[in-house]
Amino acid sequence: MYNNIRGSKPIGDTTFEGYFKCKLVHGEMFSVIVPDLIYIMDDDKTFSWFQHYSFLPNHLNKFSEEEIFGTINIDIAWGHTLRITISHENHIENFQDHSNLFKCIIKGPKNLLEYSTGKGEIINNKPFIKLYHHTTDEIKELIEKSSYYLGSLWNYQGTKKIQSLCFVYFTSLDSIKQEQDLVQIAMASEGELYLIKDISQEIVPIKVYRENTLNRKASINQLIDSTIIMSNPILMHTQDDLSYVFYERSNPFIYRVALNSEKTLPFKNGIIFRTEDVSTSDHIILGDATTEIGLVAIFDEENTKQIFKIEPFYNSKTNILKFWFDNTNRDLYTEKKITKPKF
Numbered sequence: 001m002y003n004n005i006r007g008s009k010p011i012g013d014t015t016f017e018g019y020f021k022c023k024l025v026h027g028e029m030f031s032v033i034v035p036d037l038i039y040i041m042d043d044d045k046t047f048s049w050f051q052h053y054s055f056l057p058n059h060l061n062k063f064s065e066e067e068i069f070g071t072i073n074i075d076i077a078w079g080h081t082l083r084i085t086i087s088h089e090n091h092i093e094n095f096q097d098h099s100n101l102f103k104c105i106i107k108g109p110k111n112l113l114e115y116s117t118g119k120g121e122i123i124n125n126k127p128f129i130k131l132y133h134h135t136t137d138e139i140k141e142l143i144e145k146s147s148y149y150l151g152s153l154w155n156y157q158g159t160k161k162i163q164s165l166c167f168v169y170f171t172s173l174d175s176i177k178q179e180q181d182l183v184q185i186a187m188a189s190e191g192e193l194y195l196i197k198d199i200s201q202e203i204v205p206i207k208v209y210r211e212n213t214l215n216r217k218a219s220i221n222q223l224i225d226s227t228i229i230m231s232n233p234i235l236m237h238t239q240d241d242l243s244y245v246f247y248e249r250s251n252p253f254i255y256r257v258a259l260n261s262e263k264t265l266p267f268k269n270g271i272i273f274r275t276e277d278v279s280t281s282d283h284i285i286l287g288d289a290t291t292e293i294g295l296v297a298i299f300d301e302e303n304t305k306q307i308f309k310i311e312p313f314y315n316s317k318t319n320i321l322k323f324w325f326d327n328t329n330r331d332l333y334t335e336k337k338i339t340k341p342k343f
Helices: 137-146 179-184 292-300 320-326
Strands: 014-027 030-041 046-050 059-062 068-075 081-087 091-094 100-108 118-123 126-135 148-150 165-171 192-196 203-207 218-225 234-238 245-249 254-260 264-266 283-288 306-310
Touching (some): 014 081, 014 283, 030 081, 030 245, 046 126, 059 320, 068 320, 118 218, 126 137, 137 148, 137 218, 148 165, 234 292, 254 264, 283 292
Parallel strands (some): 234 283
Antiparallel strands (some): 014 030, 059 068, 081 100, 091 100, 118 126, 126 218, 148 264, 165 254, 192 203, 234 245, 283 306
């Protein structure tokens, strides 16, 4: 079940202990914390996780070298917004995808767990989340017999092939039954979707992969290491009165694992682990939702004017909060080298 209403309800007054996986990214002249995963433990091993849709810029405070706090408001399902508070003291680990994991305080509705997206498990001290791959009966049989996925060369839009990488696509939707389900995974029976520019409200049609729900009737569900899932492109929205901006995670029902070209993604006993063929991205596509090229960029991926560069934290002893205040007023964008995919 899904719902596209965002942030229509006030933040609830119930507090939960949870976990927050996130990245620090840099744009030209600014930086922002990008959410990756929010979850609450059900027991010592399993957890409930929450798919996020949009979020506001973070607020950070430093009172001493050990007392550093951050707050970020994040929209989840059915119009609810969570207020996530993290601290330097409760930083747990930095993962190979350069994300930080914090124990956090979550403020939200009393019945928050009713709005969880799915289940996950802690395996080897990493959060694994259950996702789905929908295909035909014939392809499902081939995948299960081989115990691996072949990577796809197609971009999000399904209109361009990438030479340097391939991708395995998953979704949090447990089935594909109707046209709107296809739209959530960037497909359409007519091969076209419609986007809306901020402020002007101009309609922008784009071509996408033409598909029928009949070709997505067979499903495979597996636990996937969350540190191998790429960050989705991000849309920067401007409020109609220009009073503030907020960020949207594009195509939130799509979860993608990048592999080196012509490689495969194996699984065993329903679990997908990191392998040496997994490619870790060093940047995130950023689209300005007031422009046509910005809207199209999150699907096209090649022709984008803006990107976020990911701050590398793997094997580092610091964390996002401490790093932020240790590097105040520094240009962390210009000299940071990245590798863009070849189309």
